[in-house]
Amino acid sequence: xxxxxxxxxxxxxxxxxxxxxxxxxxxxxxxxxxxxxxxxxxxxxxxxxxxxxxxxxxxxxxxxxxxxxxxxxxxxxxxxxxxxxxxxxxxxxxxxxxxxxxxxxxxxxxxxxxxxxxxxxxxxxxxxxxxxxxxxxxxxxxxxxxxxxxxxxxxxxxxxxxxxxxxxxxxxxxxxxxxxxxxxxxxxxxxxxxxxxxxxxxxxxxxxxxxxxxxxxxxxxxxxxxxxxxxxxxxxxxxxxxxxxxxxxxxxxxxxxxxxxxxxxxxxxxxxxxxxxxxxxxxxxxx
Amino acid sequence: xxxxxxxxxxxxxxxxxxxxxxxxxxxxxxxxxxxxxxxxxxxxxxxxxxxxxxxxxxxxxxxxxxxxxxxxxxxxxxxxxxxxxxxxxxxxxxxxxxxxxxxxxxxxxxxxxxxxxxxxxxxxxxxxxxxxxxxxxxxxxxxxxxxxxxxxxxxxxxxxxxxxxxxxxxxxxxxxxxxxxxxxxxxxxxxxxxxxxxxxxxxxxxxxxxxxxxxxxxxxxxxxxxxxxxxxxxxxxxxxxxxxxxxxxxxxxxxxxxxxxxxxxxxxxxxxxxxxxxxxxxxxxxxxxxxxxxxxxxxxxxxxxxxxxxxxxxxxxxxxxxxxxxxxxxxxxxxxxxxxxxxxxxxxxxxxxxxxxxxxxxxxxxxxxxxxxxxxxxxxxxxxxxxxxxxxxxxxxxxxxxxxxxxxxxxxxxxxxxxxxxxx
Numbered sequence: 239x240x241x242x243x244x245x246x247x248x249x250x251x252x253x254x255x256x257x258x259x260x261x262x263x264x265x266x267x268x269x270x271x272x273x274x275x276x277x278x279x280x281x282x283x284x285x286x287x288x289x290x291x292x293x294x295x296x297x298x299x300x301x302x303x304x305x306x307x308x309x310x311x312x313x314x315x316x317x318x319x320x321x322x323x324x325x326x327x328x329x330x331x332x333x334x335x336x337x338x339x340x341x342x343x344x345x346x347x348x349x350x351x352x353x354x355x356x357x358x359x360x361x362x363x364x365x366x367x368x369x370x371x372x373x374x375x376x377x378x379x380x381x382x383x384x385x386x387x388x389x390x391x392x393x394x395x396x397x398x399x400x401x402x403x404x405x406x407x408x409x410x411x412x413x414x415x416x417x418x419x420x421x422x423x424x425x426x427x428x429x430x431x432x433x434x435x436x437x438x439x440x441x442x443x444x445x446x447x448x449x450x451x452x453x454x455x456x457x458x459x460x461x462x463x464x465x466x467x468x469x470x471x472x473x474x475x476x477x478x479x480x481x482x483x484x485x486x487x488x489x490x491x492x493x494x495x496x497x498x499x500x501x502x503x504x505x506x507x508x509x510x511x512x513x514x515x516x517x518x519x520x521x522x523x524x525x
Numbered sequence: 526x527x528x529x530x531x532x533x534x535x536x537x538x539x540x541x542x543x544x545x546x547x548x549x550x551x552x553x554x555x556x557x558x559x560x561x562x563x564x565x566x567x568x569x570x571x572x573x574x575x576x577x578x579x580x581x582x583x584x585x586x587x588x589x590x591x592x593x594x595x596x597x598x599x600x601x602x603x604x605x606x607x608x609x610x611x612x613x614x615x616x617x618x619x620x621x622x623x624x625x626x627x628x629x630x631x632x633x634x635x636x637x638x639x640x641x642x643x644x645x646x647x648x649x650x651x652x653x654x655x656x657x658x659x660x661x662x663x664x665x666x667x668x669x670x671x672x673x674x675x676x677x678x679x680x681x682x683x684x685x686x687x688x689x690x691x692x693x694x695x696x697x698x699x700x701x702x703x704x705x706x707x708x709x710x711x712x713x714x715x716x717x718x719x720x721x722x723x724x725x726x727x728x729x730x731x732x733x734x735x736x737x738x739x740x741x742x743x744x745x746x747x748x749x750x751x752x753x754x755x756x757x758x759x760x761x762x763x764x765x766x767x768x769x770x771x772x773x774x775x776x777x778x779x780x781x782x783x784x785x786x787x788x789x790x791x792x793x794x795x796x797x798x799x800x801x802x803x804x805x806x807x808x809x810x811x812x813x814x815x816x817x818x819x820x821x822x823x824x825x826x827x828x829x830x831x832x833x834x835x836x837x838x839x840x841x842x843x844x845x846x847x848x849x850x851x852x853x854x855x856x857x858x859x860x861x862x863x864x865x866x867x868x869x870x871x872x873x874x875x876x877x878x879x880x881x882x883x884x885x886x887x888x889x890x891x892x893x894x895x896x897x898x899x900x901x902x903x904x905x906x907x908x909x910x911x912x913x914x915x916x917x918x919x920x921x922x923x924x925x926x927x928x929x930x931x932x933x934x935x936x937x938x939x940x941x942x943x944x945x946x947x948x949x
Contacts, residue, residue, distance in 0.1 A: 357779060362772055363784065364780070364783055364789055375708050375710075377708075378711065378772075382721075383775035383777065384774045466779070471724075471917070471921050472721070472921035472922070473918045473925060485914070488595055489591065490908070490914075491619065492911075
């Protein structure tokens with residue numbers, strides 16, 4: 239009887255999870271072994287053919303490289319910046335609430351709105367960046383139209399958007415630290431940097447892990463800005479894995495191949511999450 | 526309890542009868558340009574309902590072209606009613622392959638109906654016709670034109686009333702129009718052609734002007750690697766790389782209009798769909814002209830057509846035909862063209878008093894019409910998404926200097942051949 243009650247309590251959440259998370263994931267895996275069906279040519283079992291196609295697809299490898307570069311460019315920077323901002327606004331400074339709020343503002347804006355703003359920052363000549371640069375005599379640059387700079391432009395915007403969100407977690411963690419630790423450190427004569435390195439940062443490890451996992455997932459799942467800024471161009475220079483999946487599924491109508499790409503994305507994210515939790519968790523908690 | 530049941534039953538029967546008495550037409554439509562256009566469409570639907578008692582029209586706004594196609598197809602798969610839709614004109618092969626549409630010729634059987642199908646500009650029917658049958662009836666259609674800044678022309682010592690008529694003139698005039706500041710940085714470019722988002726569409730204009738179409742009429746063969754097509758891409762690349770009259774790299778579609786109205790480029794190629802917006806924001810006199818010629822003039826058409834879905838009853842098809850005829854009647858087409866900047870879809874629309882009056886006061890409104898004689902259908906093939914992206918990537922790789930135009934286009938052609946082989 240007690241079990242029934244427990245299961246009943248679990249049911250609403252379970253239905254949502256199964257219906258919107260687990261079933262689609264399994265169905266996607268299943269679909270990746272079939273060809274895309276049309277009325278003329280119905281779907282049939284093709285085994286690993288879609289995966290072979292994927293291995294031969296130069297655009298897949300390019301978007302994967304792009305995505306790794308994007309992750310490497312955004313994750314460490316946004317975490318470092320978030321920590322810095324959190325420590326800064328944790329101190330007693332004038333207009334603290336205002337500073338905290340302004341750091342957090344980018345987070346509450348929708349990504350599409352942010353992308354539309356930054357589109358005009360990056361626009362050659364009439365954009366904010368080029369206007370400011372022109373004051374110092376720096377020639378105009380085609381930021382989003384140049385394959386060498388487009389990825390960095392996207393990374394800068396993403397860091398700006400994300401750092402404030404991660405700051406909130408660090409700020410909460412900092413405020414839960416006991417002030418006695420700091421007093422003790424002061425009495426012992428520890429420098430601020432030493433205190434941060436040996437006390438604050440280790441105590442923040444659980445938060446860092448949480449933020450790291452989120453930042454990693456975000457770097458693979460956040461592609462809204464591509465719709466506005468570059469559509470993956472020029473020549474796939476800024477295309478990311480999830481945006482490529484969207485193109486394959488809804489522009490090329492190759493739902494099977496899109497499923498295959500999705501399976502790869504899911505597998506990668508799952509593997510990363512496991513590694514992060516398993517390896518880092520051992521060293522997360524301060525002893 | 527029993528009385529409640531009786532009332533409920535009666536209400537249900539009443540509802541059912543109302544549904545039987547009426548034919549309901551549900552249609553999905555996309556909006557790809559600015560302005561409060563859902564209101565305009567709702568207004569047309571209400572007007573039609575008033576004139577045709579017994580037919581209900583339910584317009585559903587469905588986002589951009591991609592969204593509209595996805596939503597309409599999903600609704601059909603789920604068994605939701607949708608009798609007609611406005612979808613991208615180039616979706617035709619995809620819809621035929623999915624076997625969800627039927628030609629309008631099947632329902633438009635009377636002499637008057639047949640004359641109606643023939644009443645549109647032939648250029649606008651090219652993307653809607655497959656094996657001699659009309660699957661798409663033009664509705665929100667556009668084409669590419671050249672906008673030029675008359676003040677900039679004057680400043681550069683050029684005739685402000687005369688746009689370049691051919692490529693050589695465009696290059697020469699653009700060179701005069703480039704303006705540099707004291708430190709040698711360009712403060713105004715000669716010409717800009719957008720190359721993000723719809724690069725293939727812009728390139729079709731270059732290719733057509735150089736005498737080539739990019740695909741055949743059956744949608745199963747592309748023509749990317751023809752020497753004249755390669756020369757067309759070389760010219761586009763040279764505008765930036767050699768003549769230095771256009772920024773190097775890609776030019777963003779979304780911000781080009783502002784670049785033009787801020788005076789950062791003296792000429793731009795853009796869709797007629799932007800005409801009303803440019804008119805509203807340019808602080809200088811500007812002109813609109815046909816695109817320049819190389820071997821000939823040329824510009825692709827674009828935009829959305831009405832499609833008729835297969836899963837419809839004979840009554841619904843009849844009502845749908847009446848509605849689409851209503852929507853494409855000259856009066857309404859003229860009204861729609863003025864509200865949006867889309868082209869009038871039939872010669873009769875341009876003969877209506879209100880569009881005549883509008884054109885007299887604002888001559889750029891008819892440039893698109895005059896260009897129809899040089900028009901070519903928008904790039905559309907089987908597997909159209911992939912085939913189009915191959916071309917987009919080749920263009921962007923050339924414009925950013927990563928590949929030579931010849932190599933990029935030949936590679937794209939090889940890939941396109943692989944995709945289309947099984948449709949020949």
